[in-house]
Every structure is written in C-alpha cells, then in structure tokens.
Amino acid sequence: MCGIVAYIGPKDASPFLLEGLQRLEYRGYDSAGLAVVAPATRTAPARLKVCKVKGRVADLAAAVPARFKGGTGIGHTRWATHGVPSDANAHPHTDNEDRIAVVHNGIVENADELRAKLTADGAVFRSETDTEVLAHLIAAHRTDDGELEDAVRAALKLVVGTYGIAVLDAEQPDRIVVARNGSPIVLGIGEKEMFAASDVSALVRYTRQVVHLEDGELATVRADGFRTFTEDARTVTRQPSTVDWEIGSYDTGGYAHYLLKEIHEQPGAVERTLSGRLDERFATAHLGGLNLDARELREIRRVKILGCGSAYYAGEMGAQLIEELARIPAHSEPASEFRYRNPVIEADTLYVAVSQSGETYDTLAAVQEVKRKGGRVLGVVNTVGSAIARECDGGIYLHAGPEISVASTKAFTSTVVAFALLALHFGRIHDLSPADGRRIVSALKALPDQIREILEQDAEIARLAAAYADSQGMMFIGRVRGYPVAREGAQKLKEISYVHAEAYPASELKHGPLALISPELPTVAMVPDDELLDKNLTALGEIKAREGRVLAVAHRPVGPRLADHCLVVPKSEPELDPLLLNIPLQLFAYHAAVALGRDVDKPRNLAKSVTVE
Numbered sequence: 001m002c003g004i005v006a007y008i009g010p011k012d013a014s015p016f017l018l019e020g021l022q023r024l025e026y027r028g029y030d031s032a033g034l035a036v037v038a039p040a041t042r043t044a045p046a047r048l049k050v051c052k053v054k055g056r057v058a059d060l061a062a063a064v065p066a067r068f069k070g071g072t073g074i075g076h077t078r079w080a081t082h083g084v085p086s087d088a089n090a091h092p093h094t095d096n097e098d099r100i101a102v103v104h105n106g107i108v109e110n111a112d113e114l115r116a117k118l119t120a121d122g123a124v125f126r127s128e129t130d131t132e133v134l135a136h137l138i139a140a141h142r143t144d145d146g147e148l149e150d151a152v153r154a155a156l157k158l159v160v161g162t163y164g165i166a167v168l169d170a171e172q173p174d175r176i177v178v179a180r181n182g183s184p185i186v187l188g189i190g191e192k193e194m195f196a197a198s199d200v201s202a203l204v205r206y207t208r209q210v211v212h213l214e215d216g217e218l219a220t221v222r223a224d225g226f227r228t229f230t231e232d233a234r235t236v237t238r239q240p241s242t243v244d245w246e247i248g249s250y251d252t253g254g255y256a257h258y259l260l261k262e263i264h265e266q267p268g269a270v271e272r273t274l275s276g277r278l279d280e281r282f283a284t285a286h287l288g289g290l291n292l293d294a295r296e297l298r299e300i301r302r303v304k305i306l307g308c309g310s311a312y313y314a315g316e317m318g319a320q321l322i323e324e325l326a327r328i329p330a331h332s333e334p335a336s337e338f339r340y341r342n343p344v345i346e347a348d349t350l351y352v353a354v355s356q357s358g359e360t361y362d363t364l365a366a367v368q369e370v371k372r373k374g375g376r377v378l379g380v381v382n383t384v385g386s387a388i389a390r391e392c393d394g395g396i397y398l399h400a401g402p403e404i405s406v407a408s409t410k411a412f413t414s415t416v417v418a419f420a421l422l423a424l425h426f427g428r429i430h431d432l433s434p435a436d437g438r439r440i441v442s443a444l445k446a447l448p449d450q451i452r453e454i455l456e457q458d459a460e461i462a463r464l465a466a467a468y469a470d471s472q473g474m475m476f477i478g479r480v481r482g483y484p485v486a487r488e489g490a491q492k493l494k495e496i497s498y499v500h501a502e503a504y505p506a507s508e509l510k511h512g513p514l515a516l517i518s519p520e521l522p523t524v525a526m527v528p529d530d531e532l533l534d535k536n537l538t539a540l541g542e543i544k545a546r547e548g549r550v551l552a553v554a555h556r557p558v559g560p561r562l563a564d565h566c567l568v569v570p571k572s573e574p575e576l577d578p579l580l581l582n583i584p585l586q587l588f589a590y591h592a593a594v595a596l597g598r599d600v601d602k603p604r605n606l607a608k609s610v611t612v613e
C-alpha cells in the first residue's frame with residue numbers, strides 16, 4: 001500500500017527517490033510521483049517541481065524531465081482510496097501557489113468538511129484526494145515569517161484520521177517536515193544527508209541508522225540532522241537504532257521472484273524463529289517477550305487469535321496447536337470482522353494479534369479495541385518496532401527477515417512455528433507431559449531439514465502446477481488439522497494466480513460442494529498419515545467416483561485409484577504436520593501463477609500491508 005520516500009542533502013534527490021519508490025513497489029500501488037525544490041537561480045527564486053503519473057515507478061522514471069534538479073525532495077507510490085488512479089490524483093499534492101507539496105499515507109476522515117471550508121476560502125482543488133486537503137491546509141497556516149513545522153502542526157490539529165506525511169516548502173528548501181499518526185515514518189541518518197520513508201526497505205541501501213517516529217510525533221529533517229517534537233511543539237529525544245536485516249534480504253538474490261526466494265528461505269527463517277527458544281531440559285519453550293509469568297498464564301481459560309488474510313489462517317493453525325498441546329479452547333477470527341462486532345472481552349482470555357508487517361490497520365484497530373476494554377494482547381509479529389508490536393502487551397517476534405512479496409510464505413510458516421512454541425510453553429505449564437514436550441521439541445528441531453527436503457521437489461511441483469493451472473477453479477480439502485492448510489492453500493492460489501479456489505473441510509464435501517466436482521474442477525487434498533487417514537481416503541474415493549481429478553499431498557503415496565497425482569512430504573509429529581503440508585502448496589501456487597504469466601510478486605488489486613480500513 002502507499003509508500004513515502006524523502007531525501008535532503010548535497011546530491012540530487014530524484015535518483016534516490018526513484019530507487020526508494022522501486023523498493024516500495026512490493027507494497028502494491030497504482031500511481032507514483034516526485035517533487036523536488038529546484039534551487040534559486042540568479043533570475044528566479046527556488047520553486048517546486050512535481051512529476052506524477054498513473055502507472056508504475058518505471059513510467060514515472062521515464063516521465064521525469066532531464067532538468068529535475070534539487071537536493072530536497074519527496075516521493076510517493078499511491079494505492080487509490082479517495083478517487084480513481086490517475087495522474088491528477090497521484091501524490092505529491094500542492095497548494096494553489098505551488099509552494100507546499102505533500103505526500104501522504106493514510107486517510108483524512110474529515111476531508112470533505114475541510115475541503116468545503118478551504119474551497120470557501122478560495123482554494124481550488126485539482127484532485128479528488130483527501131491528501132490535497134493537507135497541502136491547502138498547511139499553505140493556509142503558512143505565514144511569511146513563520147516556520148514550515150509550525151504550519152504543519154497547526155494544520156494537523158484540524159485533521160481527523162491517520163497519516164504519515166512528508167512536506168516540502170519551496171521557500172524553506174533546507175528542511176522536510178514529516179509527521180506520523182497511525183501510518184509509519186522512519187528517518188534514515190546519512191553522512192551530511194538525511195532520508196525518510198514509510199518503510200526501512202527504502203533506506204537500507206543508504207544507511208542502517210534509523211529512527212522510528214511514534215504516533216503524534218513530527219520531525220524536521222535537515223541535511224545535517226533532525227529534530228523530533230510533539231504536536232504541541234515539545235521536543236522529544238529519539239535515539240537511532242541499527243537495522244539488523246541483511247541488505248541482501250531486499251534483493252531477489254538470483255531467484256526469478258521474491259516469492260520464490262522467500263519460499264526457499266523458509267528453512268533459515270524457521271531456524272531463526274526457533275533460535276534460543278527451545279529448552280530441552282524442561283522440554284518446553286522460552287519466550288522472553290510474553291511478559292506473562294507461569295501463574296498469570298495458568299489463569300488463562302481461552303485464547304482468541306486475530307489476524308487478516310494469511311495471518312488469520314496461520315492463526316487457525318495456531319489455535320489448533322494451542323488446543324491440542326495445552327488443552328485450552330482457542331479460536332482464530334479475522335481481525336477485520338472482530339473489530340466491528342462490539343466483541344465481548346473477557347478477563348481470562350488471552351488475545352493474540354498476528355501480523356507479518358505489524359501495520360495492518362484492521363488488526364491494529366482490533367488490538368486497540370481489546371485494550372480499550374481492558375483485555376490483554378500478545379503480538380506475533382515479524383516487523384520489529386511496528387505499530388502492532390508496540391501496541392501489544394508482549395509477544396513473539398518471528399525474525400523471519402523482510403518479506404517483500406505480497407503473498408505471505410515465510411512469515412506464515414514462522415508464525416505457525418511461533419504458535420507451536422507458545423502452545424508448547426502453555427502446554428508444559430498445564431498438563432503436557434515431559435515426554436510429549438520432548439516429542440514436540442525434537443519435531444520442531446527437525447523442521448528446517450524437512451522443509452529443505454520438500455523444496456527439493458520444486459521441479460516436480462512446477463510440472464504439476466503447469467498441468468493444473470488452466471483449470472476453471474480448484475477445490476482444496478482437508479480435515480481438522482488439514483483444514484487450515486486447505487484454506488491457506490486456496491488463498492495462495494487465488495491471490496497470485498487468480499484461479500478461483502475454494503477450501504472445504506473434507507467432512508463437509510457431501511453436504512454441498514460435491515455437486516461441483518467434475519473433470520474441470522480438480523481437488524487438492526491433504527492426506528496426512530494420522531488418525532483420520534481412512535476418512536480422508538474415503539473422501540478421495542467420492543471425488544474420483546464423480547470423475548474429479550485429485551492431487552493428493554500426503555505422507556505416503558496415494559495410488560492412482562484415489563489420486564491422479566501425489567506429492568509425498570516428510571512426516572513430523574501430527575500437531576506439526578500442517579506446517580509441512582502447506583509448503584508444497586506455496587510452490588504449487590507460485591508455479592501456477594508463473595505458468596499463467598501473472599505478476600507474481602505484485603498481484604492485481606492487492607497490497608502487502610493494508611494500512612487503511
């Protein structure tokens with residue numbers, strides 16, 4: 001979703017801005033733009049230059065005129081919320097005198113009201129966006145002898161909504177003012193130059209020293225440093241932190257796509273999620289960030305997991321793990337639904353928010369709703385210091401490394417591993433025996449190699465995916481532990497290949513979806529070698545009897561009578577099998593999308609982190 005970059009220093013801003021925007025492309029967008037302050041000449045004062053287009057960053061780069069010079073600049077990738085994707089609606093937006101330029105992530109909720117007032121005062125709007133309101137509003141508060149930051153503070157006091165913004169002023173080219181409220185802004189500290197962005201991935205090529213703004217904070221960024229302050233002009237001191245993710249994590253590293261790279265990074269990601277957290281002596285897990293001691297954990301009677309998209313499905317696997325290992329009722333629900341239904345918050349329920357980015361607005365709002373009602377929330381989050389991580393009372397960081405591709409793979413797997421650790425810890429506080437604890441500890445340790453084994457089947461999976469890719473649609477089935485696997489498998493296929501995919505519990509087949517089965521609608525079936533094996537095989541028989549094609553993902557080969565094709569995956573302990581059964585489905589979706597010529601890393605209409613309602 002929308003991205004912001006900003007540069008101030010001795011060099012020309014636009015090459016950095018364009019590169020930074022390219023790094024943010026993965027978040028999903030439909031238009032892009034830049035503004036720089038062109039320095040004063042002997043005959044003309046400093047002035048703003050703006051270039052913006054509907055389309056990709058490459059289209060913007062082609063449109064930027066050769067004479068687009070200036071060492072102070074801002075850039076943006078827009079994901080339309082107010083108004084269609086168009087050149088006019090792309091950011092930056094300016095006031096009528098082209099003195100102020102603004103890029104904005106988030107939503108101004110009282111934009112209509114502000115727009116009416118500004119129009120009555122003479123502002124002429126040139127776009128349908130809520131952001132343009134900010135440009136006019138800041139300009140209206142800008143006095144000739146005043147400071148840009150004072151005008152920005154005064155304007156933001158009138159704004160209801162969420163924002164991350166970066167503001168330029170043609171008459172004060174020695175600074176960029178940024179502000180954050182609900183949409184991230186991070187400053188990057190360079191040598192006699194400074195950067196800002198909505199996401200560290202835009203900055204890591206230039207600096208590892210960063211400062212995350214808090215909600216309600218602003219900063220004046222100059223080439224030689226920065227000052228952070230509150231909306232009431234109170235200075236706050238922020239110490240820089242060092243980004244520890246490898247720069248290489250932000251490249252495709254020789255893979256055709258980020259998605260393929262991230263699928264192949266899973267053994268390492270799982271190792272990092274587990275690192276230092278397994279306790280062989282007591283057959284349990286150490287989770288230092290929970291901020292809950294054993295006594296407090298014992299008082300928990302229920303676990304409610306909240307997340308969106310793949311995070312919600314990972315939560316379903318997590319709920320299953322917690323129920324099985326700790327025997328505590330656990331349930332996963334879309335955070336996007338939960339926040340709107342006036343949820344009952346119980347004192348003895350532990351709420352767990354799941355988010356790769358830590359920015360998903362629906363999940364953040366759900367966390368805030370739980371906290372407002374006095375509930376306790378843990379975060380299972382990949383991005384350190386993100387909004388959701390900060391809002392939670394404690395949690396588990398995944399340490400999966402940056403995930404760039406829109407569709408989640410390694411963060412999904414690491415989330416399930418994090419839940420396995422939580423369930424183990426919980427279980428060992430309750431009635432999980434030391435022997436069962438040891439069984440889970442050694443199964444967790446074996447996962448990275450087992451994932452490697454599955455990844456070796458890449459070529460075989462690619463062949464199968466190509467054979468199934470032109471289907472009208474696909475059915476994914478699984479039973480109990482296998483059902484969340486089917487749901488995530490269907491999600492992955494539909495989001496990146498656009499092939500319609502539907503997940504059903506195998507037990508429900510004959511209660512409706514069996515009517516759909518035909519040679520045109522193949523089924524991908526989870527067939528783990530567990531206590532439900534016979535029941536799953538019966539379901540396959542029912543499908544084959546109706547001429548349905550079947551691709552089985554199983555622990556033991558399923559013969560041609562029941563399945564047309566079979567992918568055999570290594571067996572873990574039954575509680576952890578879902579995690580491994582999911583891996584071939586990621587490769588299946590990837591290769592189906594490639595076979596259909598899709599934009600794998602940036603599927604249409606989707607964004608990596610959905611930072612609006």
Ligand code: G6P
Pocket residue numbers: 308309310311354355356357358359360363406407408606607608609610
């Ligand atoms: C978006 C993405 C999904 C992702 C979901 C949750 O909808 O398209 O792929 O699963 O957000 O993202 P999060 O960062 O909160 O895990």
